[in-house]
Amino acid sequence: MTTGSKRTRPKAAQASKSDMEDKDNTDNQRAMAAVVDKGSQGTSDRKVDVAIIGAGIQGASIAWWLMRLDPSLQVALIERDTGFSQASSQRSASSIRQQFSHPINIQLSQFGLQFLREAPSLLAVDGEAPAIGLTDPGYLYLAHPEGADSLRAQHALQRQHGAPIELLERDALANRFAWLRTGDLVLGTLGAGAEGWFDGPALHQAMLRAARAQGARLIRGEVVGFEMAGAGDASGKIAALQLADGTRLACGTAVNAAGAWARPLAKAAGIDLPVHARRRTVFVFSCPTTLADCPLVIDPSGFWFRPEGRQFIGGRTPDDDADNLPLEPNLAEFNEAFWTGLAHRVPAFEALRIENAWAGYYEMNLFDHNALLGAHPAVDNLLFATGFSGHGMQQAPAVGRGIAELIVHGAYRSLDLSVLSVARLAEGRRIIESNVIG
Numbered sequence: 302m303t304t305g306s307k308r309t310r311p312k313a314a315q316a317s318k319s320d321m322e323d324k325d326n327t328d329n330q331r332a333m334a335a336v337v338d339k340g341s342q343g344t345s346d347r348k349v350d351v352a353i354i355g356a357g358i359q360g361a362s363i364a365w366w367l368m369r370l371d372p373s374l375q376v377a378l379i380e381r382d383t384g385f386s387q388a389s390s391q392r393s394a395s396s397i398r399q400q401f402s403h404p405i406n407i408q409l410s411q412f413g414l415q416f417l418r419e420a421p422s423l424l425a426v427d428g429e430a431p432a433i434g435l436t437d438p439g440y441l442y443l444a445h446p447e448g449a450d451s452l453r454a455q456h457a458l459q460r461q462h463g464a465p466i467e468l469l470e471r472d473a474l475a476n477r478f479a480w481l482r483t484g485d486l487v488l489g490t491l492g493a494g495a496e497g498w499f500d501g502p503a504l505h506q507a508m509l510r511a512a513r514a515q516g517a518r519l520i521r522g523e524v525v526g527f528e529m530a531g532a533g534d535a536s537g538k539i540a541a542l543q544l545a546d547g548t549r550l551a552c553g554t555a556v557n558a559a560g561a562w563a564r565p566l567a568k569a570a571g572i573d574l575p576v577h578a579r580r581r582t583v584f585v586f587s588c589p590t591t592l593a594d595c596p597l598v599i600d601p602s603g604f605w606f607r608p609e610g611r612q613f614i615g616g617r618t619p620d621d622d623a624d625n626l627p628l629e630p631n632l633a634e635f636n637e638a639f640w641t642g643l644a645h646r647v648p649a650f651e652a653l654r655i656e657n658a659w660a661g662y663y664e665m666n667l668f669d670h671n672a673l674l675g676a677h678p679a680v681d682n683l684l685f686a687t688g689f690s691g692h693g694m695q696q697a698p699a700v701g702r703g704i705a706e707l708i709v710h711g712a713y714r715s716l717d718l719s720v721l722s723v724a725r726l727a728e729g730r731r732i733i734e735s736n737v738i739g
């Protein structure tokens with residue numbers, strides 16, 4: 302292994318940042334002037350129907366779906382950093398799979414894939430169709446003998462739910478992927494044609510642009526508190542958001558889509574949310590040998606890698622997984638064990654070279670590692686869309702639609718997401734998903 306010197310975020314994320322900042326500087330000032338009043342200065346009490354806190358992929362998707370379902374709604378996205386310098390949506394590996402062990406996660410991604418395929422036309426603005434860069438070589442889950450029964454059982458469940466995943470015994474694996482070392486493996490499952498990756502920052506930008514083109518407003522500001530209606534009322538209801546600059550924004554419904562920062566925001570409403578900011582480093586590396594038809598590979602030892610253009614990206618669960626570590630890539634995570642594991646699985650990786658690395662936060666739901674959605678029992682006009690624990694990018698299209706349905710219709714109309722209700726925290730009801738990566 303040799304190491305290069307570049308340690309910045311990927312080009313796509315950097316380009317997105319500056320594009321959005323330029324545009325937002327003017328648009329946000331206009332939006333602020335149009336929507337937000339200074340409560341402390343006694344100006345008239347302006348109100349939006351829905352205030353979404355956080356304009357990452359989840360906030361943008363919820364806003365887009367809301368405008369689509371009811372164009373008459375006044376929807377505001379409140380975002381403290383319109384350059385999205387730390388947002389997970391700009392730091393994601395942006396991959397999509399159907400190989401989950403819980404039916405709801407399979408269904409969320411099935412809709413995600415359908416949406417991504419149609420995104421260029423769905424998200425076009427003024428005839429300009431965004432390039433999402435979807436490619437679908439699949440995920441390849443690999444099993445040692447001890448993991449084979451579990452992989453077979455998951456495969457059966459995935460097939461039962463319409464996921465076109467192939468089961469490949471060792472010989473079939475070796476025939477299909479000549480670059481893969483298979484001696485210690487018994488089995489693999491592959492979703493070629495139904496799984497893959499895409500340009501996440503481009504999807505984020507496109508959703509935000511399309512939501513705004515339909516009338517949603519983006520407001521630059523940090524939400525620091527909530528003004529409750531009927532103080533002392535046990536049921537609780539939010540009357541307005543309090544922004545760091547003293548601004549007051551009244552709203553009918555508020556949505557916490559604050560990603561890895563959802564927990565401190567929930568605390569401001571008196572809610573303890575088990576969502577923690579956990580840093581994940583993604584390594585970019587090159588290899589002189591081409592790996593034909595390389596999917597996103599999940600090694601039984603826990604690491605993953607996939608092609609990214611002519612290079613590769615990969616990562617693993619860090620040994621030190623404390624909350625809120627600085628958003629710098631931890632190069633020490635590319636340790637001997639990781640490199641040895643990569644070179645063991647793909648002999649050509651003996652010659653790999655690290656080119657780059659970046660880090661982002663998983664909004665990790667330590668209760669059960671699955672999304673926390675919908676209204677909170679303690680504050681019934683505060684909805685949640687967080688806790689995705691590493692699979693929020695692919696789930697954003699279906700989650701946005703679901704949250705918009707809850708707000709507009711009072712119930713899920715398409716895919717029933719109630720199993721992921723945030724109310725399960727109080728009920729002690731865990732959703733078990735075996736295939737959480739990292």
Ligand SMILES: Cc1cc2nc3c(=O)[nH]c(=O)nc-3n(C[C@H](O)[C@H](O)[C@H](O)COP(=O)(O)OP(=O)(O)OC[C@H]3O[C@@H](n4cnc5c(N)ncnc54)[C@H](O)[C@@H]3O)c2cc1C
Binds near residue numbers: 389395
């Ligand atoms: C390294 C990495 C790899 C990943 N790989 C994948 C993958 O392959 N596939 C997949 O599906 N998912 C993946 N994910 C997960 C996915 O990227 C996230 O689940 C998703 O981007 C979360 O989107 P979000 O909108 O909830 O959060 P974010 O994109 O973080 O947006 C939240 C926004 O809220 C704003 N905010 C926070 N607090 C406030 C406040 N008080 N007031 C105003 N604004 C506020 C923040 O500034 C931020 O812009 C990955 C994540 C990481 C970090």
